[in-house]
Amino acid sequence: MTDTRRRFETQVLPHLNAAYRFARWLAPSTSDADDLVQEAILRAYRGFDGLRGADAKAWLLTIVRNCHSTALRQEQRRALVPLPDENDEQDGYALIDAGPDPESASMLRDDQRSLEELIARLPEDYREALILREIEDLGYREIAAVTNVPIGTVMSRLARARGVLRKHWLQQTEGESRAVP
Amino acid sequence: MLCPESLRVQAYFDAEVDVMSALEIERHVERCAECRTLHQALKQLRADLRRNLSPLEIPPALRARIDKVLDAERDTSSPPPTQPERLSWRTRAFWVGAGSGLGTAAIAAMLAVLWIVPSPTTPVADQLVSAHLNSLLSTHLIDVVSTDQHTVKPWFAGHTDVSPVVADFEPEGYKLIGGRIDYLEHQRAAVVVYRHGPHVINVFSWAGERSAVPGNTTRNGYHLVFWTSGNLEYCAVSDTGWDELLGLVRLLKDRAIQEARQ
Numbered sequence: 001m002t003d004t005r006r007r008f009e010t011q012v013l014p015h016l017n018a019a020y021r022f023a024r025w026l027a028p029s030t031s032d033a034d035d036l037v038q039e040a041i042l043r044a045y046r047g048f049d050g051l052r053g054a055d056a057k058a059w060l061l062t063i064v065r066n067c068h069s070t071a072l073r074q075e076q077r078r079a080l081v082p083l084p085d086e087n088d089e090q091d092g093y094a095l096i097d098a099g100p101d102p103e104s105a106s107m108l109r110d111d112q113r114s115l116e117e118l119i120a121r122l123p124e125d126y127r128e129a130l131i132l133r134e135i136e137d138l139g140y141r142e143i144a145a146v147t148n149v150p151i152g153t154v155m156s157r158l159a160r161a162r163g164v165l166r167k168h169w170l171q172q173t174e175g176e177s178r179a180v181p
Numbered sequence: 182m183l184c185p186e187s188l189r190v191q192a193y194f195d196a197e198v199d200v201m202s203a204l205e206i207e208r209h210v211e212r213c214a215e216c217r218t219l220h221q222a223l224k225q226l227r228a229d230l231r232r233n234l235s236p237l238e239i240p241p242a243l244r245a246r247i248d249k250v251l252d253a254e255r256d257t258s259s260p261p262p263t264q265p266e267r268l269s270w271r272t273r274a275f276w277v278g279a280g281s282g283l284g285t286a287a288i289a290a291m292l293a294v295l296w297i298v299p300s301p302t303t304p305v306a307d308q309l310v311s312a313h314l315n316s317l318l319s320t321h322l323i324d325v326v327s328t329d330q331h332t333v334k335p336w337f338a339g340h341t342d343v344s345p346v347v348a349d350f351e352p353e354g355y356k357l358i359g360g361r362i363d364y365l366e367h368q369r370a371a372v373v374v375y376r377h378g379p380h381v382i383n384v385f386s387w388a389g390e391r392s393a394v395p396g397n398t399t400r401n402g403y404h405l406v407f408w409t410s411g412n413l414e415y416c417a418v419s420d421t422g423w424d425e426l427l428g429l430v431r432l433l434k435d436r437a438i439q440e441a442r443q
Contacts (some may be wrong), residue, residue, distance in 0.1 A: 016247075024237060034246075037247070041250070106299065114228060116234060135234065137336070137339025137340070158195075162191075166225075169226070169426055
């Protein structure tokens with residue numbers, strides 16, 4: 001094992017699970033998430049010298065996010081030419097990205113919807129701020145670096161994400177308790 | 182109507198404010214019903230998220246696939262930088278602190294710590310006393326300000342591999358005031374900070390490899406009590422008397438036993 005590989009294993013790979021979790025939230029399907037993580041790790045390895053003193057976790061998650069944006073742009077370019085088939089796999093995107101906005105989502109009255117699904121229905125900007133804070137436990141500064149926005153924006157996105165999620169979660173849990181006779 | 186302080190309350194909840202602001206916000210939350218509700222809601226949502234979201238881990242097959250891809254990269258990877266490994270770890274520890282900490286003050290404090298902390302070859306007792314002194318002199322006493330063990334403990338989970346016993350013992354006179362990360366014995370140590378009267382007690386914990394811990398000792402007027410629990414080594418450091426310090430250690434040991442039973 002080369003020295004670079006060893007350093008990569010000790011500094012970056014401990015965050016592999018975080019990268020995988022984040023990818024699962026970003027990518028439309030599990031297999032897309034697998035490809036996304038693999039691509040991100042490869043890019044991270046090739047650009048490992050770029051890590052220098054930076055925090056490895058935030059650095060790796062930034063790469064995952066960039067890979068996702070690139071993949072998304074490529075998909076969109078491809079999608080411009082032919083109309084997608086009815087059973088085209090890209091339909092998966094609609095579930096997450098072009099889904100109903102949070103307001104109308106709450107009208108669906110799906111009592112079985114889990115917290116996870118409610119998060120998936122948040123607008124992507126809100127969702128990633130929430131995930132990075134609550135699940136990956138990044139600080140505001142790190143979230144700002146990963147999502148490439150000012151800290152103030154991180155704070156307001158987090159506040160909105162939490163507000164919307166809480167509202168829908170309460171609606172659902174109240175709905176459940178009403179459903180129980 | 183949204184209280185103009187709501188974003189600050191959120192920042193307080195996320196442990197992103199310094200000690201002085203934290204006190205200010207706590208006072209505000211006591212007075213403002215809306216912010217009290219908000220703070221409660223934030224706590225509740227976090228608890229619900231923790232309870233409902235299953236911790237996802239990378240599937241072994243994907244892990245194996247990635248290893249294979251990295252193996253194939255071996256020949257083309259760039260040569261290792263000339264920088265020695267220990268230095269890179271130190272700068273990394275700095276950035277971890279900077280990224281998670283309290284802003285510029287924390288960065289300045291971390292810089293100070295990095296200059297003052299003795300080389301990792303000095304005995305652990307000296308490292309501990311230096312870390313304790315630095316925490317008192319600089320503003321780097323606390324990274325996460327909270328009197329709530331349920332805030333401090335998960336915070337550690339995101340910042341170090343060490344998961345120490347965290348509990349408030351205010352009725353017994355040891356008030357939990359927060360936690361921080363220090364660099365000890367070549368690794369990130371979790372530090373739980375207590376206040377006992379006018380004294381600060383730092384309880385360091387790190388993954389231990391030694392079968393025998395150092396004996397209790399006194400350096401420069403500071404008492405150090407060492408013990409092990411689970412796979413962790415602990416050391417409590419303070420300028421309190423021996424009895425007071427041992428009192429906290431006893432409480433922590435009892436708590437560890439309780440937690441192990443659960």
